[in-house]
Structures are given as C-alpha cells and as structure tokens.
Amino acid sequence: MANKKDYYDILGVSKNATEQEIKSAFRKLAKKYHPDVNKEKDAEAKFKELGEAYAVLSDQEKRQAYDQYGHAAFEQGGPGGAGGFGGFNPSDFDLGSIFEEFFGGSFGFNNSRKSSSRPTKGEDVLVKLNLSFEEAVFGCEKTIKLDLLTTCDECSGLGGHGQSTCSNCGGRGRVITAQRTMFGTFQSESSCPNCNGKGYTFKTKCSSCNGGGNVNKTKSIAVNVPEGVDNGYQLRISGKGAAGYNGGPNGDIYLEFIVKDHPLFMREEDDILLEVPITITQATLGTKKTIPTLEKAIILNIKEGTQNGEKFRIKGKGVKNPNTNRRGDMIVIIKVIIPTRLDHSQKRLLSELANSDLENSPVYREFDKYIK
Numbered sequence: 001m002a003n004k005k006d007y008y009d010i011l012g013v014s015k016n017a018t019e020q021e022i023k024s025a026f027r028k029l030a031k032k033y034h035p036d037v038n039k040e041k042d043a044e045a046k047f048k049e050l051g052e053a054y055a056v057l058s059d060q061e062k063r064q065a066y067d068q069y070g071h072a073a074f075e076q077g078g079p080g081g082a083g084g085f086g087g088f089n090p091s092d093f094d095l096g097s098i099f100e101e102f103f104g105g106s107f108g109f110n111n112s113r114k115s116s117s118r119p120t121k122g123e124d125v126l127v128k129l130n131l132s133f134e135e136a137v138f139g140c141e142k143t144i145k146l147d148l149l150t151t152c153d154e155c156s157g158l159g160g161h162g163q164s165t166c167s168n169c170g171g172r173g174r175v176i177t178a179q180r181t182m183f184g185t186f187q188s189e190s191s192c193p194n195c196n197g198k199g200y201t202f203k204t205k206c207s208s209c210n211g212g213g214n215v216n217k218t219k220s221i222a223v224n225v226p227e228g229v230d231n232g233y234q235l236r237i238s239g240k241g242a243a244g245y246n247g248g249p250n251g252d253i254y255l256e257f258i259v260k261d262h263p264l265f266m267r268e269e270d271d272i273l274l275e276v277p278i279t280i281t282q283a284t285l286g287t288k289k290t291i292p293t294l295e296k297a298i299i300l301n302i303k304e305g306t307q308n309g310e311k312f313r314i315k316g317k318g319v320k321n322p323n324t325n326r327r328g329d330m331i332v333i334i335k336v337i338i339p340t341r342l343d344h345s346q347k348r349l350l351s352e353l354a355n356s357d358l359e360n361s362p363v364y365r366e367f368d369k370y371i372k
Contacts (some may be wrong), residue, residue, distance in 0.1 A: 007053035007066065015067070019058070026054040119248035122149065125241045126254045131225065133262035137294060137319050139227040143220055146253075149242040150217040152209035157243070159213040160202025167201075168194035198246070214243045223255065228320040230267065231259040264292065270328025271318045275335045278302060283336045293317045293330055300332060308336040 008015055011025040033047040056062045056074075065073040127144055151157040165171040169192035176189050191197035205211040221240055229235070234256050241251025266273040276291055286304030290297050293314070300312065311333050318328025342350070 005049070007057055010049050010053040011057065013057075017057075022054070022057050026050060026058075030054075120245040121248045122242035122244040122251035124251040124254060126256060128256050128258055129223070129225075130258050130260070131229070132260050133265065133267075135225065136229050136231075136257060136259040137227065139229075140225050142223045142225055144223055144255075145218060145220050147216055148219050149214045150219070151243045152206060152213055152215050154208040155206035155213065157213040157247070158202070158206070159209060159211040160205045162203025163200050164203070165201075166192060166195035166199055168192055169199060171199040173197040173199040213245065221253070225255075225257070226322040228270065228322040229257050229259070230269075230319075231257065233257050233322070265294070267319065268331075270321050270326070272328065272330045273333060274330060275333045276300070277335045277337050278306070280336055280338065283307070283334070291332065294319070302334070306334055306336075308334060310334045 008017070011017075011022060011029065013021055013025050017025070029050050030047065033043045033050060056066050062073075125146060125148065127146065129142060129144065131140070152159075155161060166173075169175050173192055173195065174189050174197065175192045192199070195201050202211075206213075209215045221237070223235075223237065225235070234254050237253040237255065239250045240253045243250055264274060272294060274291065276289065278287065278289065282289070282302065283306045284304065286306065287302050289300050289302055291300050294317065298314070298317075300314075302312075311331055314330040314332065316327050317330035320327045339346070
C-alpha cells in the first residue's frame with residue numbers, strides 16, 4: 001500500500017469518530033472484504049488496508065500521532081523516532097490474526113470453526129454399472145459390491161468405551177480463551193482440544209475403529225434397475241452410502257448406467273429405430289415382411305413403390321420411460337438393397353424393365369426441365 005490514503009476515509013468515519021464508531025465501521029467492512037467471503041481480486045488488498053487503518057485509529061496514542069503528523073508519524077526517521085512511532089509499522093501486522101482476535105468464534109463463515117460434535121451426513125458414492133441393451137430396456141436385478149465406511153459395531157459409532165463429560169469444556173464442546181493484544185483483551189471461542197468438540201471423552205478408545213466411530217467394510221447391495229433406463233441415466237439409492245458422523249445420516253449411492261449397444265436396435269430417447277433391408281422388387285411391388293420388435297416379431301405391410309429411407313412408425317413398440325411410464329414408438333427405416341452380382345436371367349429382366357419407359361414419370365420430367 002502507498003500509505004498515503006487517509007485512514008479515516010478507509011474506514012468511512014469522520015476525524016471525530018468515537019472508539020465505538022471506529023470499531024463498528026471496521027467490523028462491518030472487514031466482514032464485507034475478508035478474502036474468504038469476497039472473491040473480488042482487490043478484496044485482499046482492501047482488507048489489509050482496513051486492518052492497517054484500524055491498527056492505528058483504535059490505539060489512542062497512535063491515533064493522536066497520526067492526527068498530528070499523518071503517515072509521517074510511522075515512517076523511517078519520522079517524528080516517532082528512528083523507526084517511526086517507536087519502530088511501529090502498521091503494515092507489519094498479521095492481519096489475519098487481528099481479524100480472528102477481533103471477531104472471536106462468532107463470525108461463523110469459516111467451516112473449520114464448526115463444532116466437530118455436529119451430526120454430519122456421510123459421503124455419497126457414485127457407482128458406474130454396466131448393462132446389456134435388454135437389461136436396460138426391460139429392467140433387472142443386480143448386486144453390487146462396495147467398500148463403504150460403516151458404523152463400528154463394537155462401539156456403536158461412538159469411538160470409545162466408558163463415556164464421561166469432558167472436564168475441560170464441561171460438555172459444551174467449545175472453550176473460551178482470553179488474549180491480550182494491542183487492542184486490549186479479546187475473547188476467542190474455539191473447539192475444545194481435549195474432546196475435539198464432542199463434549200465428552202472415553203475411558204478407552206475403541207480398538208476396532210481407532211476412535212473414529214466408523215470402519216471400512218465390503219457390502220453387497222441388491223439393486224432393482226427399473227425398465228427403460230438409458231446410457232448415462234442416474235438412479236439414487238437413499239441412505240445406502242457411507243456412514244454419517246456423530247449420529248448423522250448415511251450418504252446416498254448414485255448409480256450411473258453404461259448401456260451396451262444392440263446389433264439391430266438403435267435407441268433415440270424412448271423410441272427404437274430399426275433398419276429393415278428389402279430388395280428392389282419388394283420395394284417396387286410391395287410386400288409383407290416379418291420384423292423383430294423388443295418383445296415379439298410382427299408383420300409389416302410395405303406398400304408398393306416404397307422408397308429407400310422411407311420410415312414407418314409403429315406406436316407403442318418402443319421403450320418404457322422410467323419416470324413417466326409412457327412407452328415410445330418403433331421407427332422402421334427402409335433400406336433398399338441394390339444387388340451387386342446378377343446372373344444372365346436377372347440382367348435380362350432388368351434390361352427389359354429399363355426399356356419400359358420408367359423414366360417417363362413426373363419426378364424425372366421435373367428434373368430434366370433444368371438440364372440445358
């Protein structure tokens with residue numbers, strides 16, 4: 001910092017501000033600009049500026065020197081002596097420490113200050129589960145094996161045996177300490193180091209969980225996969241994840257499905273797509289063709305003159321949606337197969353067909369109009 005900005009302006013108070021007004025202004029602005037709360041790039045510099053201003057204006061002697069000499073009171077060789085005001089340099093303070101001393105344990109935005117005795121939910125677990133196409137479409141039962149943090153049976157999750165109230169904090173889990181600083185004496189509340197914030201201790205630590213209350217175990221969990229799940233679909237299994245702490249609930253298991261492709265069927269959301277190969281004569285003359293569906297084969301009536309890529313929609317032959325129970329459709333895509341090898345008889349028949357003026361249709365005539 002350039003050390004030239006007015007300390008009163010930094011805190012937003014007048015030169016006649018009382019000690020309480022200065023303290024109140026610092027408290028309000030320090031909360032606003034603390035780097036743990038404010039992520040703007042200049043927040044840390046602003047916070048240091050506030051701490052420096054408060055370090056001077058909250059001390060009666062230093063404030064009097066600042067009012068008389070300004071920043072020169074703290075400069076090398078200034079009125080305060082060879083090192084400034086008795087060697088005092090406002091910017092040399094550990095401002096993080098000042099802030100903690102000033103606010104004690106009441107500010108509350110630092111998660112590390114929460115009592116460790118607070119019930120905490122266990123961790124969630126994500127499991128990726130492979131399914132065949134049929135398992136995803138029709139649903140199935142699966143058994144998964146997981147290494148999970150589980151409540152210790154030996155101590156019932158307490159972490160020890162012979163429980164008694166902590167003698168250091170009297171069962172509160174928090175202790176208050178007083179510290180003398182240049183600002184005066186400040187009280188600071190923190191987690192009790194004797195019981196780690198739990199409020200109680202044990203005569204003996206549990207040997208199974210080493211005092212943690214939880215142990216790792218391999219568990220087999222039965223899973224009912226509903227009909228119609230798709231690739232990437234997630235299913236939540238409530239309360240089957242890692243054990244909680246201090247009586248907190250278990251976490252959840254999230255299953256994410258990876259579905260294998262089918263050799264014939266393709267899936268588009270809840271619809272099933274199927275390419276059906278037919279010959280050029282079947283496409284020309286029409287035919288009845290037996291095709292597979294997800295459940296059983298059906299007969300598809302292909303009308304004469306069917307074109308390559310033409311689509312037929314068969315209602316209700318798709319996949320059941322796992323959320324709405326609505327069933328999608330099957331979309332049949334016609335694929336006309338052009339033969340690559342013909343015998344003499346086939347060539348003769350096709351040549352006769354070619355000489356029968358097939359090209360004298362409206363489609364060909366419209367196309368030929370633009371040939372110059």
